[in-house]
Amino acid sequence: MLNTLTTNFISRLRAKDEAAWYELWETFGPVLRAQLTKWGRGRIGVETVRDLSQETLATLSNSIDHYDPSRGARFSTWLLAIAKHVLGDEIDRRMALKRGGGKKALGLDESWMRGEKGQGDGLSPDGEYEAAIFRAKVEAAIRIVEKGSEFMDFSIYRMRVFDRVPGKEVAASLGVSEPTVSRRLAKVREMLRSSLQEVISTYSFTEEEIEEARRNGLDLNPTKADDTLFDDAIADIYHEQVELRRRDEANFTG
């Protein structure tokens, strides 16, 4: 079932809205590069990975009109298929150059779009990749909250959850009371839940994807007891994203 946000985002992409494409690049670029690096297994360099990730988005922009979410495929799966196609094309081109022959470029395999294909035929998307895509969505939600919340509120959440500083120390450090810390923490947490729902709706197109948050400990309709679990899950994802970005940067800058 599609919601308005989803439709809007796809529409924006189809309308070649540069801001939407930049958003997509910002959110999924590192994941895409990590996946291409993994597939490349050292055969392709950092610069080529960068080029291929851009090529992937360029190919996506050409084929976004063919994308049909109602057929059941995740958007991330579609992206992965395109990335694989672009990489395969690059490898074929290299091999063709080596052999001196002109092998025809691969056609885009649209069977990836059918959700059922990935179930039993060995073509199922990489589990790690899907987890990384989910983490990227969570990161996008955190960014939205960072922008939308008060600086002091988000800083408290950041210190308390991401840096794992005890509430008492946070209060002492910022010159506020502990109840204030708790109150602001809860405020940001609520915003985060809300934005997570928004982001997941934006980038997820199937019921199964929407359920993904709950499976990862990020229940969007929680009880009070779930707050700690939620914070822990968010912190873990944040640190994994930090590590992903660090590796991406280290690859690029050497």
Added chain:
Amino acid sequence: MAPLMAILAGALALAVAVLAVIFVVVPIFKGVGFLIAHVFKFITGELGDLLRIVGAVVTSIIFIPLVLGTIVIGRWSASAHYGRAVQREFAAAGHSLYRVIIGRPAQFLGLGALTEGIEKRVPEALAHAPGADKPSKRTGRFEGYEIVGSLPGGGSGAKLYVADPSPEKLAAFARMGYPDVTQVIIKAFSLHDGSSLPQIVRESRALESAKKMGLVLEHELNDQRFFYIMPYVPGESLGIIAHDLHDASSPDGLTPANLRKAIGYVVDLAETLERYHRGGLWHKDVKPDNIIVHDNRAHLVDLGLVTPLRSAMTLTTHGTEYFRDPEMVRMALKGVKVHEVDGAKFDIYAVGAVLYSVIENSFPAHGGLSHVTKRCPEALRWIIRRAMADYRSRYETAADLATDLRAIVSADDPYAFLPKDLPSMGGREPEPMPADPVPGFPKTPAEPRPNYAEAAQAAAASAAMPVEPPARPRERVDRQRPRLRVTNWWTGGYVSERADQPPQSPRRPDGARVAHSPRPRPAVAAHRAAAGLPRKSAKDQLKSAQERVRAAQARVNKRLGKRQQFSSGPNPGVFAALFVFLAVCVTGAAAIVIKAMDEGRSVIVHDSDKGEESWMAYAESPEDDDQITFNVGGLDEFTLDLDELGSDAEEFVAQMKAAYENMRGSPSPAEEHLPAFVKNNASPLADPDFAPDDDVRILVLVDKLVEQADEEELDAMRRRLSYASNRGVTLLGQGDSEEELELIALARATIGNGVPRDPATVRRLQDWLTHDAGFLDGLVWIQLDKKGKRPEWHLFPNKAGQSESARRLMKRWSSEDR
């Protein structure tokens, strides 16, 4: 009773054992564990530092050819650049050596240290190498400037030259209020040299504002090229400085002293940006590479993207990844105009990113969410977050950021400084730092930041109006421009007047009123004119200007001490590279000589009379390949013929080596140990090893096909024959006398169609030698072997009447042939 006692004793023993485990065994294990961890940490650290030393040496070896190569092709700036790189490698190796020797806690174990120089510093140095030292003919010359070197161009497409201004230019700068300028950077774009019009337009966008602020001293724009002049700031980039600071600190983070230093640089940066923003400009490309540290002050350079804050143009995505606010990119993609946003906040984001990179020695890859992992005061983390926070939540001004940073620097213990103590959070304001003007920025009294609308109007006006002189740093009452009163609007005539002077009406010699353009006259000239004094001649004015410049330079030098200037000449790194190169050459030559000694090409003899080792070498004479010359240090020199030596050469050298070995351990003079033929300056053929005591005659039969053998084999054959003939053996069959020809014919007839190994042939030859050729001691039949490569010797001694000498000779030939 006894069982009870036994149970009690057992319980007591158990309790004692448990206590012993808790209070003795556990601490002992803990202590041992700590010891092992400590030792392991030390060993891994030592290994890491050793690998780093090796890596630095390997990297230096890569740089040295680059230094030499650039010297050879005359690129002095590039050679100086690579020299500095070598210097840095040596410094890095020195640091590591210090850590290894002093036992500083080691850091990491891994091959990263070994390859760090190759993977990181080499590409970096190559990428940043300056281009040609002089502008191309197509770019043209720069009047009034002498080019002394060049700098890497960066991404703007411009060429950067370092130049010494002429005295006239220096005088002009001094008049403009910049007497400290001694060297300048010329940023030049030439349409003939690959620059494009959009690049020129972008660079010239904020030129007038930059000139007003003293960032640009002069510029020229024509239909072929565009260049502008900026004060030169020597030093290293903040990126390199930060790297060095981290090298000198522990892996956990900067030491308190280095932390203060690093924050100090960022304070300089924030203050500089505050001046930009007050001047209505936005730098737009703040990053460590564009921050030069000189005299412990950070200076912001590169005006390539500087933009007026109130520009009506659309935002662009220019800038450097990781230091460019992603929000700016989003706004640019939405088509937001520059004047619709506060561009200063994007610079503030960049300051936060620079601060992060300095503290973390890395890039803020996660934007505003980047995580600070190194040891760092909580208040500094807070400042980084706030500087890189959302556009609305960010610091309002760079000055606010600088104030917060100064508060941390001035704290007794920066690590104990909390966010709540920051001035922006209501904490106490820090003491103002002593005013120290940044070169290129005339120090002006604090003034409120202008309204952006006004700044935009000023910028727009400046683009359309003639250049106005920039604000003077010092008020000079006596140089006030006189007020002009227009007397004739039709002709443009005017008179100048001052409150304390009667109105003057300058006239031309012909009595006509002077019609002036609105261009302001120099203040001194105006003053002289106002005072009614005659105007100085151009020569006198130039002389006076030069004197003023010299005086200004002397004042500057006195104030700053010996100021570092750009130098494309050799630096310690270049000298080190040359030294290493020479050392390698000398070592290589020594290795070649030693190798030659090992191969028996030379022999060292010890001349005990002189108390020193001297050479006795032999070498082929350049005039005659067969001649060899012996030169004994302090002894006689003589020459021998290789052909004469024949197969004795190796034996001769062996004798000389043996003589040398004897000499080494003997106090007696060297001559005593030399072979007799050396002492007597005689031929080695005097060796009595083989001296025929009677007349030996041997017939030599050489088959025609032997000539097809390898040349080396033929030479060996000839040497063996000449060995015998030199010792008085008569070899028959070599000449063309009738007797010899007959003898050969008889021998051939005896052989017939036989082959040497055929018993019948052997028997026939033996019979012939015994009965018909008794005067011969033997016969040598030389044939080409089956492979067709070497002559095969077949010896037939005359069993009837062979002499002892002939027997020995044939035995020797037989053994040599095997």
